[in-house]
Amino acid sequence: MDIQVSTGRVGEVDVQALAVAVFKDEQAHEGFLQELDAATGGLIKSVIESEELKGKEGETVYLHLGEGRGELKAKRLLLVGVGERESYKAAQVSQMAGTAARALRARNVKTVGLIARGAESDAERSAEVSVEGVLMSLFEPDKYRTSEKEERVLERLVIVAQGANEDALRRGAERGRIVGESVNFTRDLANEPGAYMTPTIMAERARAIASEFGLEVDILDRERMESEGMGSLLSVARGSEEPPALIILKYTPEGFTGGGTVSGGGEGLLAFVGKGVTFDTGGISIKPGENMELMKYDMTGGATVLGVMRAAAQLKPPMPLLGVVPAVENMPSGKATKPGDVVRAMSGKTIEVINTDAEGRLILADAIAYARKLGATQVVDLATLTGAVSIALGDVNTGILGTDQELIDEVIAAGREVGEKLWQLPLDKEYTRQIKSDIADIKNVGGRKAGTITAAAFLKEFADGISWAHLDIAGTAWGDDVKPYRSKGPTGVAVRTLLNLIERAVRASSGNKGDKGDKS
Ligand code: BES
Ligand code: MN
Ligand code: ZN
Numbered sequence: 001m002d003i004q005v006s007t008g009r010v011g012e013v014d015v016q017a018l019a020v021a022v023f024k025d026e027q028a029h030e031g032f033l034q035e036l037d038a039a040t041g042g043l044i045k046s047v048i049e050s051e052e053l054k055g056k057e058g059e060t061v062y063l064h065l066g067e068g069r070g071e072l073k074a075k076r077l078l079l080v081g082v083g084e085r086e087s088y089k090a091a092q093v094s095q096m097a098g099t100a101a102r103a104l105r106a107r108n109v110k111t112v113g114l115i116a117r118g119a120e121s122d123a124e125r126s127a128e129v130s131v132e133g134v135l136m137s138l139f140e141p142d143k144y145r146t147s148e149k150e151e152r153v154l155e156r157l158v159i160v161a162q163g164a165n166e167d168a169l170r171r172g173a174e175r176g177r178i179v180g181e182s183v184n185f186t187r188d189l190a191n192e193p194g195a196y197m198t199p200t201i202m203a204e205r206a207r208a209i210a211s212e213f214g215l216e217v218d219i220l221d222r223e224r225m226e227s228e229g230m231g232s233l234l235s236v237a238r239g240s241e242e243p244p245a246l247i248i249l250k251y252t253p254e255g256f257t258g259g260g261t262v263s264g265g266g267e268g269l270l271a272f273v274g275k276g277v278t279f280d281t282g283g284i285s286i287k288p289g290e291n292m293e294l295m296k297y298d299m300t301g302g303a304t305v306l307g308v309m310r311a312a313a314q315l316k317p318p319m320p321l322l323g324v325v326p327a328v329e330n331m332p333s334g335k336a337t338k339p340g341d342v343v344r345a346m347s348g349k350t351i352e353v354i355n356t357d358a359e360g361r362l363i364l365a366d367a368i369a370y371a372r373k374l375g376a377t378q379v380v381d382l383a384t385l386t387g388a389v390s391i392a393l394g395d396v397n398t399g400i401l402g403t404d405q406e407l408i409d410e411v412i413a414a415g416r417e418v419g420e421k422l423w424q425l426p427l428d429k430e431y432t433r434q435i436k437s438d439i440a441d442i443k444n445v446g447g448r449k450a451g452t453i454t455a456a457a458f459l460k461e462f463a464d465g466i467s468w469a470h471l472d473i474a475g476t477a478w479g480d481d482v483k484p485y486r487s488k489g490p491t492g493v494a495v496r497t498l499l500n501l502i503e504r505a506v507r508a509s510s511g512n513k514g515d516k517g518d519k520s
Contacts, residue, residue: 019100091419098137098485131176141489186307194279239336268377275383276302283356388451390475402469
């Protein structure tokens with residue numbers, strides 16, 4: 001899709017259709033709508049007076065202007081309700097753009113002018129989130145369909161903001177393209193069947209983005225993991241014919257020697273660690289068959305890390321970043337780890353494996369240890385870790401827990417600005433009692449109570465002494481239903497949150513924290 005910007009008169013935009021945001025209870029005789037009403041020969045007034053469109057979030061009205069009617073070059077118009085003007089921020093602009101793009105693609109429109117109307121306070125940010133929203137909305141999971149596949153494609157998108165600064169719009173649109181494409185990159189990986197996304201293939205994808213965008217890459221194979229003493233990670237890989245891979249990506253800003261973390265100033269190193277179980281059968285503690293096919297997305301945390309590093313390599317923040325993805329397949333076999341086995345993690349801790357289906361924490365334990373060995377002082381990990389998190393929070397909020405409240409607060413704030421909700425669960429030390437083992441230092445499950453918390457309590461054993469936050473995305477990484485601005489399937493959740501977290505950290509260290517993202 002070709003992405004352009006336009007700061008001139010709306011009537012002159014040479015596209016098949018214009019999509020226009022309409023605020024709640026907005027009247028046709030004021031401001032921009034008045035202009036549009038005049039240019040359409042009174043159509044806006046007639047739609048609003050008919051009460052077909054009240055500007056409520058998600059409402060749409062689609063109109064054909066017909067030849068000779070009105071003064072717009074575009075002969076089709078999509079009005080998109082966006083709710084209250086005061087609460088129309090970056091997240092809502094992005095959804096408006098997505099809703100418009102999906103609706104117009106469905107009507108076989110090829111060229112679209114988007115009038116998101118968020119640009120008054122920050123044209124650059126508004127253009128960015130508009131392009132993000134459009135690209136994300138157009139992702140479809142039906143990659144392997146060969147018959148009856150609808151090939152409707154949006155060919156050209158024009159971001160329209162009358163009177164805005166054109167360079168700012170361009171910069172924003174380009175950032176939006178990078179972020180939107182990276183979110184879709186993550187979704188594409190998450191969507192791949194297990195056979196097409198093995199640990200080896202995932203590592204190849206990491207190598208490919210490293211060479212395309214300029215990142216350092218290192219892939220540890222089984223032998224190197226053995227020499228590092230990663231008995232916990234390796235215990236999960238044992239049952240599979242597919243060799244494991246520990247993927248390391250490093251971004252270093254050009255000509256840069258210092259460090260940087262969230263709210264930690266110019267020192268230290270921020271690492272993202274993502275669970276990469278390319279398929280989770282449960283191992284010997286095998287899962288029931290129902291819905292097991294979904295366990296192809298158990299590598300979404302890892303895919304999220306790859307997506308974030310892919311975008312960061314192009315956005316080039318002045319802060320180094322580390323990405324770590326332990327990639328394994330969890331299978332039952334004659335070689336597989338058995339319930340009751342005791343394994344020794346890289347940190348030296350011994351773990352009794354009560355349930356081989358609690359494998360995510362086993363691989364993350366060693367991945368976090370290795371991130372620390374590489375110098376990480378701050379870790380944000382992401383994992384489709386527990387079914388319990390969807391019982392607690394459904395598909396609305398990502399669960400967040402950790403040891404550094406300031407970091408947790410920053411992640412939550414970064415998420416809110418991009419429309420990704422996170423809800424903190426407690427991590428009191430009392431929960432750690434549930435993972436005491438009779439035979440080893442700890443065991444890998446904590447019983448039926450507080451499943452998401454005891455999983456985090458397990459990870460905490462490997463994150464002591466550093467600043468750490470853990471995101472359980474098991475409930476939010478997959479969408480069961482189509483939305484006006486999004487297909488079903490992988491959501492790409494948390495890619496934008498983490499990119500915004502980096503943005504905010506950079507802005508904070510240059511002294512004007514957190515007032516930009518919420519303005520548009
Ligand atoms: N990958 C699953 C968690 C999961 C479940 C993700 C549903 C997405 C949707 C994880 O490895 C797992 O199996 N967790 C177990 C832990 C239990 C054995 C303590 C669970 O949640 O049942
Ligand atoms: Mn599992
Ligand atoms: Zn799993």
